Amino acid sequence: xxxxxxxxxxxxxxxxxxxxxxxxxxxxxxxxxxxxxxxxxxxxxxxxxxxxxxxxxxxxxxxxxxxxxxxxxxxxxxxxxxxxxxxxxxxxxxxxxxxxxxxxxxxxxxxxxxxxxxxxxxxxxxxxxxxxxxxxxxxxxxxxxxxxxxxxxxxxxxxxxxxxxxxxxxxxxxxxxxxxxxxxxxxxxxxxxxxxxxxxxxxxxxxxxxxxxxxxxxxxxxxxxxxxxxxxxxxxxxxxxxxxxxxxxxxxxxxxxxxxxxxxxxxxxxxxxxxxxxxxxxxxxxxxxxx
Amino acid sequence: xxxxxxxxxxxxxxxxxxxxxxxxxxxxxxxxxxxxxxxxxxxxxxxxxxxxxxxxxxxxxxxxxxxxxxxxxxxxxxxxxxxxxxxxxxxxxxxxxxxxxxxxxxxxxxxxxxxxxxxxxxxxxxxxxxxxxxxxxxxxxxxxxxxxxxxxxxxxxxxxxxxxxxxxxxxxxxxxxxxxxxxxxxxxxxxxxxxxxxxxxxxxxxxxxxxxxxxxxxxxxxxxxxxxxxxxxxxxxxxxxxxxxxxxxxxxxxxxxxxxxxxxxxxxxxxxxxxxxxxxxxxxxxxxxx
Numbered sequence: 001x002x003x004x005x006x007x008x009x010x011x012x013x014x015x016x017x018x019x020x021x022x023x024x025x026x027x028x029x030x031x032x033x034x035x036x037x038x039x040x041x042x043x044x045x046x047x048x049x050x051x052x053x054x055x056x057x058x059x060x061x062x063x064x065x066x067x068x069x070x071x072x073x074x075x076x077x078x079x080x081x082x083x084x085x086x087x088x089x090x091x092x093x094x095x096x097x098x099x100x101x102x103x104x105x106x107x108x109x110x111x112x113x114x115x116x117x118x119x120x121x122x123x124x125x126x127x128x129x130x131x132x133x134x135x136x137x138x139x140x141x142x143x144x145x146x147x148x149x150x151x152x153x154x155x156x157x158x159x160x161x162x163x164x165x166x167x168x169x170x171x172x173x174x175x176x177x178x179x180x181x182x183x184x185x186x187x188x189x190x191x192x193x194x195x196x197x198x199x200x201x202x203x204x205x206x207x208x209x210x211x212x213x214x215x216x217x218x219x220x221x222x223x224x225x226x227x228x229x230x231x232x233x234x235x236x237x238x239x240x241x242x243x244x245x246x247x248x249x250x251x252x253x254x255x256x257x258x259x260x261x262x263x264x265x266x267x268x269x270x271x272x273x274x275x276x277x278x279x280x281x282x283x284x285x286x287x288x289x290x291x
Numbered sequence: 292x293x294x295x296x297x298x299x300x301x302x303x304x305x306x307x308x309x310x311x312x313x314x315x316x317x318x319x320x321x322x323x324x325x326x327x328x329x330x331x332x333x334x335x336x337x338x339x340x341x342x343x344x345x346x347x348x349x350x351x352x353x354x355x356x357x358x359x360x361x362x363x364x365x366x367x368x369x370x371x372x373x374x375x376x377x378x379x380x381x382x383x384x385x386x387x388x389x390x391x392x393x394x395x396x397x398x399x400x401x402x403x404x405x406x407x408x409x410x411x412x413x414x415x416x417x418x419x420x421x422x423x424x425x426x427x428x429x430x431x432x433x434x435x436x437x438x439x440x441x442x443x444x445x446x447x448x449x450x451x452x453x454x455x456x457x458x459x460x461x462x463x464x465x466x467x468x469x470x471x472x473x474x475x476x477x478x479x480x481x482x483x484x485x486x487x488x489x490x491x492x493x494x495x496x497x498x499x500x501x502x503x504x505x506x507x508x509x510x511x512x513x514x515x516x517x518x519x520x521x522x523x524x525x526x527x528x529x530x531x532x533x534x535x536x537x538x539x540x541x542x543x544x545x546x547x548x549x550x551x552x553x554x555x556x557x558x559x560x561x562x563x564x565x566x567x568x569x570x571x572x573x574x575x576x577x578x579x580x581x
Binding site: 026029030031033034035036037038039040041043044047055056058059060062101102103105106108109113115118121124125126127128129130131132133135136137138139140141142143144159160161162163165168193218221222224225228229240241243244247253255258259262265266269270272273274277281284285288 | 296315398400402404410461465514515522549553559560571
């Protein structure tokens with residue numbers, strides 16, 4: 001009897017010990033992995049404020065030895081980051097607005113109406129789901145831009161990306177979750193489809209739409225290949241291209257200056273992400289887990 | 292809904308106009324252009340049938356591009372999926388501390404591929420790069436990462452995994468959290484250890500998400516990787532890190548071989564069509580969330 005109790009006690013002690021070891025191990029893994037993920041941004045930030053003397057010193061520094069804005073001044077002198085940021089902003093805001101508006105309208109059509117050719121139009125649109133035109137179609141798309149006379153303009157940077165299957169799909173799925181009774185009630189009260197859409201459907205879809213706004217903003221801000229080929233003039237380039245211009249301008253690779261430019265290009269999306277992380281994550285997950 | 296018949300069509304017009312004008316029309320044009328050859332000087336074009344495709348698959352450089360793309364994609368996607376799944380297990384617990392780790396790990400999602408490339412070029416720099424320094428100290432490796440084989444490819448894979456993983460982790464956490472806890476509890480009572488619970492219960496249950504992520508990662512690695520390569524290696528050393536999208540860009544905008552480039556567009560188009568069909572055929576059936 002006594003032995004039995006001892007045995008059980010010993011066993012439970014060993015499992016609790018195991019649990020503590022497991023927990024500690026888990027914690028260490030998480031700390032290491034989090035560090036790996038944040039490290040590139042952190043070290044880049046440290047490099048960007050490093051004084052000139054510390055930039056080329058070996059071994060490399062893992063902490064700031066001083067603080068100055070010199071690298072940022074130099075980066076802005078070399079590449080017109082003010083103008084480039086403005087271009088990126090115009091491009092990202094316009095694409096986002098366009099994509100959200102077209103997505104909301106088309107999603108409403110697919111979710112709430114029955115009409116001839118619906119099945120065909122649906123497949124027609126969703127066949128493009130994994131066809132990023134800004135990469136696969138660069139050759140013919142660029143040709144069209146030349147025909148339209150849009151090369152080196154904001155039109156080329158924005159118009160071709162103002163609609164997407166993803167956004168339409170997302171809004172369609174969302175509108176389908178809204179009870180039909182709401183629509184019927186609105187109809188009885190004499191509301192037409194437009195009134196119902198503007199006065200009821202859009203206001204209750206606000207969280208969904210804001211999630212879509214930030215996902216699209218980050219996507220558009222981060223575009224690279226298309227702005228690279230459609231803009232010739234340095235004043236039409238975006239911040240993403242600006243970093244590469246900075247690297248090309250300085251053959252000695254002054255990483256302090258390059259990292260300063262990188263931080264300028266990085267700041268908007270990081271700030272948006274940190275400020276709206278929960279909305280971001282939930283909308284992103286909803287966009288993928290579609291039934 | 293009772294409305295005028297034309298109503299839904301009007302709602303669809305903006306989307307359809309853009310899709311037709313900027314996706315379908317260019318796609319048709321790429322197919323057409325791929326059957327022609329343009330002279331390097333001037334604008335003379337003549338019909339050559341499938342000769343561009345035949346030349347393409349007889350071009351050793353293109354074959355090596357295909358190989359590079361294949362190796363790069365396989366390594367990046369499989370490592371990203373596996374690592375994301377494993378790290379998502381402890382990250383799925385709902386504790387305050389865990390949420391901080393999550394934020395740190397999610398952050399690269401907001402970073403652009405071009406910036407990912409720049410940051411990793413810096414970290415791997417032979418003089419000032421801290422990651423290079425760690426490799427030097429720990430493994431005694433003295434490497435010019437971006438300009439030597441096979442390290443140039445490793446560098447691109449590092450940057451790509453770092454950039455893509457947060458996306459996968461976000462999805463894995465959400466789907467692991469939706470695994471019913473009673474299921475895991477009862478398995479525990481039946482004596483299933485952590486290993487069995489992970490691979491026999493959790494992993495099969497999140498398989499629809501794994502499938503979705505494989506496709507999404509494939510698309511990112513095939514296309515968004517352009518910026519990473521352009522910033523880090525420019526396809527070098529030599530043509531060692533030329534992927535399909537990078538070669539397409541070079542042939543179209545540097546070498547001005549329009550027909551040849553269009554043939555490459557068509558090849559990528561067909562590949563993506565296969566991916567899309569696979570997705571709709573198997574993905575839709577499997578995904579049972581929401």
